[in-house]
Amino acid sequence: MQPTAPRNRLRKMLRVGIPVLLTVLLAGCLLPPDPKTEAGRDVFNLYLVVLALAAIVFIGVEGFILYAVFRYRRKPGDDVLPEQLHGNNKVEVVWTLIPTVIVLVLFVVSIMTLNEVEARSENPGVTIEVQGFQWSWNFVYEDGPTIGPRGNEPPELAVPVGEPVRLILTSDNVIHAFYVPQFLLKRDMVPVNENGTPNDIEFVVSEAGTYAGQCAEFCGTDHAGMVFTVNAMPRADYDAYIAAIEDGETPPTGGGDCETTIDISANNTRFDIDEFEVPADTAFCIAFENLEDVPHNVAILSGSEALFEGSFLNEAGSIIYEVPALPAGDYTFVCQAHIQAMAGTVTVTE
Amino acid sequence: MSARTMQAHPSGEHEAAAAVAHGQSGMPMALVGMLLFIASEVMFFGGLFATYFNARAGFAGTWGPPEGGHIDLPLAAVLTAILVASSFTMQFGVWAIRRGDTGKLKLWTGITLGLGILFLAGQLYDYTELGFGLSDGVFSTVFYTLTGFHGAHVFGGAIGLTVVLARALRGQFSRQNHVAVEAVSMYWHFVDVVWIALFLIIYFLR
Amino acid sequence: MATTTLEPRAGSYHRSWVLDWLTTVDHKKIGILYIVNSFLFFFAAGFLALLIRSELAVPGMQFLDQNTYNQAFTMHGTIMIFLFVVPVLAGFGNYIVPLQLGAPDMAFPRINALSFWLLPLGGLLIFSGYLFGGAAAEGWTGYAPLTSDRFAPGVGTDLWIIGLALVGTASIMGAINFIATIFKMRAPGMTLMRMPIFVWTILVTATLILLATPVLTAGLIALFIDRNYGGSFFDPAVGGNPILWQHIFWFFGHPEVYIVILPAMGVVSEILPVFSRKPLFGYKAFVFATVAIGLLSFSVWAHHMFTTGAVFLPFFSFMTALIAIPTGIKMFNWLGTLWRGKLILATPMLFSLGFLSMFLIGGISGVMLASPPIDFHVQDTYFVVAHLHYVFFGGSVFGVFAAAYYWFPKMTGRKLNEPLGKIHFWIHFIGFNLAFFPMHQLGLSGMPRRIGDYSPDAGWTILNMVSTVGAFMIAVSIIPFLINVVATLINGEPAGDNPWEGNTLEWATTSPPPPHNFDRLPPIHSERPLFFLTQGHGHAVERPEDLVEEEIVDEKPGDIERRPKDLV
Ligand code: HEM
Ligand SMILES: [Cu+2]
Numbered sequence A: 001m002q003p004t005a006p007r008n009r010l011r012k013m014l015r016v017g018i019p020v021l022l023t024v025l026l027a028g029c030l031l032p033p034d035p036k037t038e039a040g041r042d043v044f045n046l047y048l049v050v051l052a053l054a055a056i057v058f059i060g061v062e063g064f065i066l067y068a069v070f071r072y073r074r075k076p077g078d079d080v081l082p083e084q085l086h087g088n089n090k091v092e093v094v095w096t097l098i099p100t101v102i103v104l105v106l107f108v109v110s111i112m113t114l115n116e117v118e119a120r121s122e123n124p125g126v127t128i129e130v131q132g133f134q135w136s137w138n139f140v141y142e143d144g145p146t147i148g149p150r151g152n153e154p155p156e157l158a159v160p161v162g163e164p165v166r167l168i169l170t171s172d173n174v175i176h177a178f179y180v181p182q183f184l185l186k187r188d189m190v191p192v193n194e195n196g197t198p199n200d201i202e203f204v205v206s207e208a209g210t211y212a213g214q215c216a217e218f219c220g221t222d223h224a225g226m227v228f229t230v231n232a233m234p235r236a237d238y239d240a241y242i243a244a245i246e247d248g249e250t251p252p253t254g255g256g257d258c259e260t261t262i263d264i265s266a267n268n269t270r271f272d273i274d275e276f277e278v279p280a281d282t283a284f285c286i287a288f289e290n291l292e293d294v295p296h297n298v299a300i301l302s303g304s305e306a307l308f309e310g311s312f313l314n315e316a317g318s319i320i321y322e323v324p325a326l327p328a329g330d331y332t333f334v335c336q337a338h339i340q341a342m343a344g345t346v347t348v349t350e
Numbered sequence B: 001m002s003a004r005t006m007q008a009h010p011s012g013e014h015e016a017a018a019a020v021a022h023g024q025s026g027m028p029m030a031l032v033g034m035l036l037f038i039a040s041e042v043m044f045f046g047g048l049f050a051t052y053f054n055a056r057a058g059f060a061g062t063w064g065p066p067e068g069g070h071i072d073l074p075l076a077a078v079l080t081a082i083l084v085a086s087s088f089t090m091q092f093g094v095w096a097i098r099r100g101d102t103g104k105l106k107l108w109t110g111i112t113l114g115l116g117i118l119f120l121a122g123q124l125y126d127y128t129e130l131g132f133g134l135s136d137g138v139f140s141t142v143f144y145t146l147t148g149f150h151g152a153h154v155f156g157g158a159i160g161l162t163v164v165l166a167r168a169l170r171g172q173f174s175r176q177n178h179v180a181v182e183a184v185s186m187y188w189h190f191v192d193v194v195w196i197a198l199f200l201i202i203y204f205l206r
Numbered sequence C: 001m002a003t004t005t006l007e008p009r010a011g012s013y014h015r016s017w018v019l020d021w022l023t024t025v026d027h028k029k030i031g032i033l034y035i036v037n038s039f040l041f042f043f044a045a046g047f048l049a050l051l052i053r054s055e056l057a058v059p060g061m062q063f064l065d066q067n068t069y070n071q072a073f074t075m076h077g078t079i080m081i082f083l084f085v086v087p088v089l090a091g092f093g094n095y096i097v098p099l100q101l102g103a104p105d106m107a108f109p110r111i112n113a114l115s116f117w118l119l120p121l122g123g124l125l126i127f128s129g130y131l132f133g134g135a136a137a138e139g140w141t142g143y144a145p146l147t148s149d150r151f152a153p154g155v156g157t158d159l160w161i162i163g164l165a166l167v168g169t170a171s172i173m174g175a176i177n178f179i180a181t182i183f184k185m186r187a188p189g190m191t192l193m194r195m196p197i198f199v200w201t202i203l204v205t206a207t208l209i210l211l212a213t214p215v216l217t218a219g220l221i222a223l224f225i226d227r228n229y230g231g232s233f234f235d236p237a238v239g240g241n242p243i244l245w246q247h248i249f250w251f252f253g254h255p256e257v258y259i260v261i262l263p264a265m266g267v268v269s270e271i272l273p274v275f276s277r278k279p280l281f282g283y284k285a286f287v288f289a290t291v292a293i294g295l296l297s298f299s300v301w302a303h304h305m306f307t308t309g310a311v312f313l314p315f316f317s318f319m320t321a322l323i324a325i326p327t328g329i330k331m332f333n334w335l336g337t338l339w340r341g342k343l344i345l346a347t348p349m350l351f352s353l354g355f356l357s358m359f360l361i362g363g364i365s366g367v368m369l370a371s372p373p374i375d376f377h378v379q380d381t382y383f384v385v386a387h388l389h390y391v392f393f394g395g396s397v398f399g400v401f402a403a404a405y406y407w408f409p410k411m412t413g414r415k416l417n418e419p420l421g422k423i424h425f426w427i428h429f430i431g432f433n434l435a436f437f438p439m440h441q442l443g444l445s446g447m448p449r450r451i452g453d454y455s456p457d458a459g460w461t462i463l464n465m466v467s468t469v470g471a472f473m474i475a476v477s478i479i480p481f482l483i484n485v486v487a488t489l490i491n492g493e494p495a496g497d498n499p500w501e502g503n504t505l506e507w508a509t510t511s512p513p514p515p516h517n518f519d520r521l522p523p524i525h526s527e528r529p530l531f532f533l534t535q536g537h538g539h540a541v542e543r544p545e546d547l548v549e550e551e552i553v554d555e556k557p558g559d560i561e562r563r564p565k566d567l568v
Helices: A006-030 A039-072 A089-118 A237-246 B015-022 B029-057 B074-101 B102-129 B138-169 B180-204 C015-023 C027-056 C066-101 C108-133 C155-184 C197-229 C243-277 C283-299 C315-340 C347-369 C372-378 C384-412 C418-444 C461-491 C531-535 C544-551 C558-562
Strands: A124-134 A138-139 A157-162 A166-173 A177-180 A185-189 A201-204 A208-217 A225-235 A259-266 A275-279 A286-288 A301-302 A305-309 A315-321 A329-334 A343-347
Touching: A039 A089, A039 A185, A039 A201, A039 A286, A039 C372, A089 B138, A089 C315, A089 C347, A124 A157, A124 A177, A138 A157, A157 A237, A166 A177, A166 A185, A201 A329, A201 C197, A208 A315, A225 A237, A259 B029, A275 A315, B015 C283, B029 B138, B029 B180, B029 C155, B029 C197, B029 C243, B074 B102, B074 B180, B102 B138, B102 B180, B138 B180, C027 C066, C027 C108, C027 C384, C027 C461, C066 C108, C066 C155, C066 C197, C066 C243, C066 C384, C108 C155, C155 C197, C197 C243, C197 C283, C243 C283, C243 C315, C243 C347, C243 C384, C243 C418, C283 C315, C315 C347, C347 C372, C347 C384, C347 C418, C372 C418, C384 C461, C418 C461
Parallel strands: A124 A166, A157 A225, A259 A286, A275 A343
Antiparallel strands: A124 A138, A166 A201, A177 A185, A177 A208, A208 A225, A286 A315, A301 A305, A301 A329, A329 A343
């Protein structure tokens, strides 16, 4: 039985290696983006459950196929027929039950999550009509301004964080779909006749930031170019943003437009850097990330006078601060909740 | 793998194949084909009826012909009577040939064909009187599509009847051999049933 | 080795062979016409796929403009489904079903020829949009109101409608033919529950075609009326309802998915037992599951419409979950067939095992999509593109190649070369997974389908590149296949009547069969009528040919039960 030895080893390697490899593959990737809304978190968790079930089925069945290929492969010259098994009722009942149980579990957890996603609050913080057209978007604020495409820039949907945002999705042309991958949510924007009601969605953004969005229902030639961004910000910033637009000013632009961005993160009541340098007389951005569930912010002080106060992140999350231009000189940056422990120097150079 | 073969018999022993071909019992093949065809037609009209119900359910305002148009219930009732009558005359023809009575077959087929043509003529006349066209809104669209496609099927049936009549006149049918008559009559009854559904839904219940 | 003739052209007097093929009503020749025609369309649509993948390899528009891209994926999807997968399986059905039934031909040979010839006509009409200002570019699903004359004024969309209506009519006629053949032309002794499983899947498929396709025809007609005669079925501006189109399309479209997969399941269910040298595990359960899938497939259409906000989610989600159960049963039956078998890993078997492992992935992602909240995230993204290719390509097309390698000897009398076949399989298998597995992740991270361009900042570039490499590998894998076919036709190993020791009736006649198919039929006591003949009592013995000959008795309807069942 000499030649079977290496074969056995190979077999063993495959038997262990392949499931491990596949588990790593399945677990390492195949995930949606980190959700930025509350319901998105529920969908993400549902997805994890479903992915786990899927992985079990996948590994079980593929594993058996591989096993069968190696274990039951006919040896050369073996002309004896295997047992002619036609079936087995007991086994068949069992394997009717297995998929039945799996899909029923899936169905129940799905409907539970669906109720979360479809929940509507009585008084949403803001209500915005999203109009899709070929090939861009208008965001019509209730009792407020309308934001559309700005030249070649994709339009920006400003929303407050931490409160329900209701979107009414309309179209008077073809079908589009509102989709923000980081919200794990999309819904079609169906043109309706006089008798129809448009779709709506509602979500609570849990984290300030800008998120890419895109039309997800094919809508003609330039469908691929039908993009937008969501700019989620604290209520105060949101109000200022809307007010600026109503006054005809360009709203403070999102972090994407900063020439200089400084990355700062906070953890264990410490900043990760203790100094940074920026050019004088130019606005810049701070991409601030809070890694713990302790309130932090970033403020820039000249002596004890605050030149800039960023809004607080009360739990883990990230935000982009837009800091106005500063004259050349030395300043300090601090977390206003932990002025002693969290401070550093800012050098503004000509 | 070794090729293990069964030698085919070299020459003309076709009994087995012939047995298969002749071993058909029960319904003749042509009728099976016709029944299946009718099943697909049922689904086709099912689809068209679905558009009707959908349009009706989503319609704002009162459902019916547009401003200035009307639909002619009495005329439609007469047409219904004609088509239903033609179903009976068709069946009399079938019963006749089942008895082997070719003369009656010719007579009844002729009458059926006449009624069918009368129906089509009546429908065309109706179209000219209604005062609205296909592009005048949702009701108009589904109305003309449904009645129009039904009319086209009546026309197809009339062609079938003409063929049956021509073959009957040439004496091609007999008591044993009249599958075509049976097939065309099946189709004709089907077209009739569709019309009754149409009449009830579009004209009567509205 | 068989001593039968390889060429059936004994009686070809001076009629040219071209005319012969053009006017044939022989189900075997029509079957081959179907297959060859389908493969030509496969290559055309595959070429479009390569264009699509080349464009997507890196961000930015390189080869195509948006409009050309949109036409490319529309034509790719339409042609692949309506002119490749459905007809190629119908082609195998055409060739094999009468043989497996022990019948001399299909029920309506002339209608059979007609329904074939409508196919190239319809396909060319669909493609001909390219000659008249641009092919249809609204996706293979043609959602209203994008397809209205307002948003898609080109004649390409009208040609698409007419072509599809023709192809649909052809497949309805084909379906009538199959059903009539199966019900009326079975050999004496072949009860419904002794039919080969492939015939069962064709029967259910044909029923689905018969009942689903006319609904699409009605929808296409409505669309044509909207576009050309001022109708207002689907245009909300004049009181219509665009969602109605989706209902109609998917009422047809979901059964269509099973129309595409069921025959491939049938093929695999023929091959796995033969190459495991065992019967199919749970024949009855398998038949039951096939019928159940057929029935359920009419009640799940709206799971393609979860994000429209216009359907009752729990119902359609539940029905979709239900349809996974019979599918799961089938999977277990296949595994049970392998269990304790003696597996012969010839090319048809490799493609069948490929089918099992790839269709599984498509099935799993399908069940994931049945969950509305997950669907809200991945609907209309590359996750769906991955899913549909794992089902259509990993499922059906692997089944098609399995069938091609399995039945090629029967059709031509020659066996395809095994080493070349294995090369084909492995490049194909690896390329397929490279091309389509990364799409799952692309979709999960939010890349929508049907876009010719994407942002370099989106983080989708690497996976798209991998996918494109895989697509080209698939294309390369076709080369050994083509070489194999041509070389085998010229100078292949003669196959004999039954090279794989198959147990169904097509192996009981010569390769290729004579025009009337059978001179004599063996007795039929099970779904494996040849098993007793080739295998004796439980072990493969070298049987003298004449002994086999003795078993081939002429059976009359009366003596079906002459032989005790337990022999079989
Ligand atoms: C050569 C191998 C193939 C490659 C590389 C390929 C690639 C692709 C890609 C990249 C798309 C997405 C296009 C987009 O959404 O922008 C697509 C769509 C599609 N493919 Fe394939 N495909 C292949 C074979 C097949 C086969 C064999 C079938 C079917 C039987 C098929 C059916 C479809 C369908 C139905 C669509 C959707 C079209 C639409 O969105 O309207 N493909 N294919
Ligand atoms: Cu759009």
